[in-house]
Amino acid sequence: MADKLLHITGLRASVEEQEILHGVDLTVNRGETHVIMGPNGAGKSTLGNVLMGNPAYRVTGGSVIFAGEELLRKTVDERARAGLFMSFQNPLEVPGISLENFIRTAVEQRTGQRIRLWDFRKSLRRMLDVLQMDESYASRDLNVGFSGGEKKKAEILQLLMLAPSLAILDETDSGLDVDAVRTVSRGIEEFKKEKASSLIVITHSAAILSMLDVDRVHVLVDGRIAAEGGAELIDEIERDGFARFDTREA
């Protein structure tokens, strides 16, 4: 039976006094995989950032219940500790702090208890292995000098280590080489091994979706959900684009 993890109603949000989301409704149950598609500028990334609590966006209306609690009242780190994760399109570079040390700090924050270094290294090594990433990644400074593909891989590594209940992957597949796409899909596969894990994939292309078992597709156009359906919507959009959903031109 349906177990609501995320329940968005009437969500409106602005950036620099301009409203981008004009009332979005969306529900994700535990264990489901959702896809949000839409043309550039439709508000897809805004939705992800608003859920994560990016201070650059201002929520002007609506509510978001996540794991039974109002998400919008929480600070960014509280949302993460409540089990939300978002992969960044452009992860920031942080000199002086290694990827390994950062993940360990974040995991300890999430679980609220210290982990023995040996235990932590063991599980980190396992995940690096799953992603077929070289162990040397772990000791490099967080995102510093990483290529675009390496940054995406480091995001997926953090996803696996933090084991959130809902992961939002924002355009994680865009501009990646074959090798990186493979890493990302391996990561998603590993993440979904936990049956209750939910996933929202935000994308404007269908490439990465072929290897996902998609439960529900939402088409976001001009800050509103223009259509919803099953995986069959993906093929339709692949074929016909978004024109049919764009009510502004109707």
Add this chain to the structure above:
Amino acid sequence: MAGEKTIVADVDRSFYDFRYEEKDAFRVAEGLTPAIVEQISREKNDPDWMRAFRLRSLEIYNRSVMPDWGPSIEGLDMENIVTYVRPNTRMSAAWEDVPEDIKSTFERLGIPQAERESLAGVGAQYDSELVYHNVREEVAAQGVVYTDLESALRGPYADVIRERFMKLVPPTDHKFAALHGAVWSGGSFVYVPPGVEVEIPLQSYFRLNAPGAGQFEHTLIIVDEGARLHFIEGCSAPKYNVANLHAGCVELYVGKNALLRYSTIENWSKNMYNLNTKRAKVEAGGKVEWVSGSFGSHVSYLYPMSVLAGRGARAEFTGVTFAGAGQNLDTGCKIVHNAPDTSSYVNTRSISKSGGVSTFRSAVVVTERAENSKSAVSCQSLMIDSDSRSDTIPAMDIRTDKADVGHEAKIGRISGDAVFYLMSRGISEEEARALIVSGFAENVSKELPLEYAVEMNNLIRIEMKGAIG
């Protein structure tokens, strides 16, 4: 339309370097004594408080020390400076009434023409006194006051002036502020009432004609709540082989949500000691924009200061300094963030050539009160040859954690590749270098009304071409 202006392509230095025989009606003796200060005060028919203020300033002058940093001012001997020279005329509001030689001076500088075409009002000072002052009727009808400071001291704004005169720049600020307080003469008073937007600029032009003289004009501008003004200041002088001194003072009061742009093209002759002090106080939501081109003078000390006193007040400083042969120009700015949410943006360029010395000197202070303030300073310097010097001496003093302060500076030379590229398109080397330097100074020229931008580019051209071949 701006595009119809003709560009004077072949200006040389003599454009500014002409002089008329002195026919002044009155001048005080050289040097500085209480008797001379009292004489100036009498001559100017000061109110009593002003006479007392002058004498007190003289005392402060006598006990303050010369600055121990910055360019040498040893060549300046106050014993030889004539502090007050009254031209042989009284101020008039019609160019016809201005004596022929003085009128012709301003004609050659293009002032009456600019007034007809693009200014809302003009003040013209010759040596120690204003000889012309006029403001367009429609501007005056909005309640805008633009007059000489002397008559304002005896008019309806007397109390307003008394409350603010040398309050931003007190005579105790430094030795030359004290000197100014003692012997100031001329300058302008501007008042823009709340909400009034003056759409075209007002301009004051300062011309120092008498050799060995000092000019000490005082500019006091009040832009009231929500009002807007663009004020332009120009200055020049013929070259003499004795030192001249300019120790003016500018005090700007920018009200709540008001905007004041203060533009200066300074082209004093190269025997001038330019020890000028400019300061603005900006209230909540207000903004001061300084646009400053420093081309002339033998020695300059010039650091317009903005005090951001109200929440959300802003300051912008855009400057260019060109130091050529025989010049030591020490310029920059000071910004004090003393209220929350204030911001400042500084963008300067300096050019050093033919033994010229240019120094960018600045200070950004963010006090405990200025939380959520931002400041960005960027300065670039261009060395044209190795006979010259270019120094960058910025200081930042941050006393709150809730601030974002950034600073960047670069020193370099004209890229050989760029010269080669332009030459490959048929431009002479001399022209190519002049073009590149003009482009380098574009941060300022693009902020100026067209005719001033043209004047500035001409000054750059003169300086650049002087040296090659």
Add this chain to the structure above:
Amino acid sequence: MITVNKPLANTFGWLHGNGTQIEAPASTEEITLTAAAGEERIVALPDSPSARITVSVAENAVLRLIQVRRGGDGGVCDIHVDCAENAHFEWYRVVLGGAASYDNCSVTLRGDGSSFLTELGFRLGGDERYDVNCEAIHLGKKTRSDIHAAGVLRDRAFKILRGTIDLRRGCAGSVGSEMEDVLLMDETVRNQSIPVILCGEEDVEGNHGATIGRLDEELVYYLASRGVSREQVYEIMAQAKLNAVISRIPDEETRLLLTENGAEGETI
């Protein structure tokens, strides 16, 4: 009273721009360091309160000087370095507190092709004061200086860094660069930065950049999105700034010592 850290150029004569007046330290160690032609040396000096260090680096030699101040009363450290042709000098300085510390490092790049690198890291709290002057005097042709400083201030700590790149006439082809990054963590701290470039030669490049204040909001958001609280983001970044300097120290023993002494913090 003596004046320490008197800079090559003054700023308006205020903001401590003319140097700092202090009592002369009672006992100052005299240290002479040399690297012979072609030699490569790493010298990690013990943490002594006050020292006057004279360094001379011969042709094609490299000398890397490592100094850590771990707190205490502070002191005065005055370093004068002379670099011959193609000589390279590096100064690694980590300051983990000290009631009142004064460092002066003046490097003369006399020989053509000589170079100088500073990695300066500081972490100050309480009422600690740190006053540092670092200058590179470029005399030789094709000389290079890099001054990097990063650190954190909290409580009522005061720090002033005067970094001067002095490109003298004749040092054609030289490059001087200075970067400073200071994180302020309490509203009672005071930071002063005076990054000076003096230039008397046309064929040179000089750059400096400084970022002072709080953390970039985007960065705070990114780290917080992984579940780290705002306060802890600041802690992590404070540590990261110091680690970035420590990790470049070319001496494993010093690095380990700094790690063991808690310079690298608990969780990170």
